[in-house]
Each structure stands twice: as structure tokens, then as C-alpha cells.
Amino acid sequence: MAGADAIVQKIMALPFQKVQHQIVKCDCQPSVNDGIVIFITGNLLVDDNANPLKFAQVFQLVKGPTGNYYCHNDMFRLNIG
Structure with a gap:
């Protein structure tokens, strides 16, 4: 299934x-054709675990033909190590 x-x-x-999700930092910048690139770093708290997992996520919002934005690219990473 896909x-x-x-x-x-x-x-x-x-x-x-x-x-x-606990957002620590959010950086945004304009992209081509009125798009927006967003870079987020933060913590994930799972269930009652007191040790948060660090994460980073980058995604690009692009303006569609009707003028609404949609997520064109999305990269998510758990920073474990």
C-alpha cells in the first residue's frame, strides 16, 4: 500500500x-514563486518519558494555482546519538 x-x-x-512537540527555534525565509522555506528545531515528548527527543524539520510551502499554500517538500529528522 502506498x-x-x-x-x-x-x-x-x-x-x-x-x-x-516543543518548538525551540523557527526560521523562515522566502523562496521562489512566493514560496516559504521553514526550518524548525525542537523537542518531542513521548508519553510520560521525561527525556525529550531532539528533532529538526525543514519544509517548503508553495503557492498553488488557486493561491492557497501546500507543503511541497518536507524533511524530518530525529537527532539521536
């Missing part, structure tokens, strides 16, 4: 009860 349905099924099957 596509959005497979992603939803995978997320629903994860063993977590609660995931909380």
Missing part, C-alpha cells in the same frame, strides 16, 4: 499514546 492511506495506517499503529 500514499496517504498507508501513512495514516502507519501513524495509527505506532505504540505512542501521546506525543507533544
Whole structure:
């Protein structure tokens, strides 16, 4: 299975009860054709674990033909080590 349905099924099957995002830093800059590139760093708190997981995420919002923005690219990384 591929596509959005497979992603939803995978997320629903994860063993977590609660995931909380703590944004530490958010940097934005304009991109081509009125797009926006966004870089976020932060912490993920999973269930009642007191040790947060560090993460970084970069995504690009692009203006569609109707003028609405959509996520064109998205990169997410857990910084474990």
C-alpha cells in the first residue's frame, strides 16, 4: 500500500499514546514563486518519558494555482546519538 492511506495506517499503529512537540527555534525565509522555506528545531515528548527527543524539520510551502499554500517538500529528522 502506498500514499496517504498507508501513512495514516502507519501513524495509527505506532505504540505512542501521546506525543507533544516543543518548538525551540523557527526560521523562515522566502523562496521562489512566493514560496516559504521553514526550518524548525525542537523537542518531542513521548508519553510520560521525561527525556525529550531532539528533532529538526525543514519544509517548503508553495503557492498553488488557486493561491492557497501546500507543503511541497518536507524533511524530518530525529537527532539521536
